[in-house]
Amino acid sequence: MENSRTRNSFRNMVASAAANIITFLLGIIARRYFVLILGDEYQGLNGLYTNVISMLGVVELGMGNAIIYNLYKPIHENDRETINSLMDFYRKSYHIIGRLVAVIGVAIIPLLPFFVKEVTVDINSTVVYLFFLADAVFSYFLSYKRSLLYARQENYIVQIIHIRCLTAMKIIQTLILYVTRNYYLYLVIMVVLRIVENAIITMLVDRKYPDLSGKGAAPLKKEIRDDIFLKTKGLFLHQIGAFMVNGTDNMIISRFLGLVTAGLYSNYALIIDSIKNLTKQVIDATTPSVGNLLVTETREKQYDVFKKMRFIDFWLAAFCGICLYVIMEPWVVIWIGRERLLPDYVMLVLAFNFFQKTMRNTYGAFKTAAGIFHEDRFVPIIESVLNIGFSIILVKTIGLAGVFIGTTISGLALWCYSYPKYVYRNLFGRSYKDYAKETVGYILMFFVLLFTTSFIANRFIISNNLLKLIVNMAVCIVVPNVMMVLFYFRTDNFRYCVQTVMGIINRLLGRRNKA
Known part of the structure; x- marks a missing residue:
């Protein structure tokens, strides 16, 4: 069995x-x-x-x-x-x-x-x-x-x-x-x-x-x-x-900016959502039984596993978000034409939204396993009201980017209230200060990695779009990953990440050899 x-x-x-x-x-x-x-x-x-x-x-x-x-x-x-x-x-x-x-x-x-x-x-x-x-x-x-x-x-x-x-x-x-x-x-x-x-x-x-x-x-x-x-x-x-x-993004875009703009965004959403689904598969494969952990282990052990899982979330979210920002332009030009490019500042907001949504995976796993549905039942409603309200206000003033900035702002309902209160404090007995320190640290590191990678990629002046795509991909693979290794290699989180990845590889190789 x-x-x-x-x-x-x-x-x-x-x-x-x-x-x-x-x-x-x-x-x-x-x-x-x-x-x-x-x-x-x-x-x-x-x-x-x-x-x-x-x-x-x-x-x-x-x-x-x-x-x-x-x-x-x-x-x-x-x-x-x-x-x-x-x-x-x-x-x-x-x-x-x-x-x-x-x-x-x-x-x-x-x-x-x-x-x-x-x-x-x-x-x-x-x-x-x-x-x-x-x-x-x-x-x-x-x-x-x-x-x-x-x-x-x-x-x-x-x-x-x-x-x-x-x-x-x-x-x-x-x-x-x-x-x-x-x-x-x-x-x-x-x-x-x-x-x-x-x-x-x-x-x-x-x-x-x-x-x-x-x-x-x-x-x-x-x-x-x-x-x-x-x-x-x-x-x-x-x-x-x-x-x-x-x-609701497409509804707001088509209502205020027209179907053509909604169509342009849909092309980007196809790529972003596909990458989001792929990263979720990786995260699901590296996630232990959270429900069993919450029942059988101490708070300290639970928090230790949470931090390590969150670090894996961060690495995947940062790497993929940076790739989206740096690679998207040459990719879209080759794929469907330069006339369908969105402005660079719009892509920056989309990349950050991808990052912060992917970073939620570990929180979601622990909230679900702990049965935290009733306690924060009104938080998603508050988040949705903020999202629609700010998106409509900002799309009228700054255009397409405003729709996605509205999504960024609405996420504060989770990042500033729900997660620190119901996960950090109630589940792990940790202070808001601990939460803020870790969260702000990851966000700052993401932007450092993103702008450094983008700066290096832009040093290569290449007119051929296919060659530019290949070079940008190479820069994205090397720069952020090397920087994260240098910054985190002494930490327990990094060692856990390496052990987890090697364990998955060994299991896959073992199954293939048995077959």
């Missing part, structure tokens, strides 16, 4: 990492052809409606994760009656959510023009939105059975099917654009392939677990149902806050 669980965990980690890399590669290839064939305004419309659909996704309340959590125990105990009851409850819940999303999605159609400054392309933007809405609604009706694979640690099966369908979708969409330049056909393929993906997963689950379909199941036990509702209630405000901070 233990070997099977370990094997599945390893498969899931590899499949998730591979899926993120393939998704990233498919995304940049497909995006290049999309913007070159249809233009930036279409891409802005894509980004806007993706954000609107994400907003509707708040209706889900995190119920899927709560149900998956409650599947673990009955699966471990082979309690088929409870598994079937949960699957039936999941199916009914998601059908209700799907109907709600459809009704609310149609109801807000009259509000959509508010988010669009102007549409100059010859297209019915309402029809486009309905395609995005249909894509989301069909997913709620068809996707619930994949939860059984997640709970059984068989995520890799979902990832394999997803990547195959995504690859087919991107290839067909690109060919359709190249041959017909028809955006509506492009959207039809998006909806059809999503239905095909969910149908394949549903049929696979039915064939693999024919007695766990949930049909004819007994009603779910009250204590389990109450636990699901309790968890969704605790996470609801956090979900709203997360969307309002991370999912």
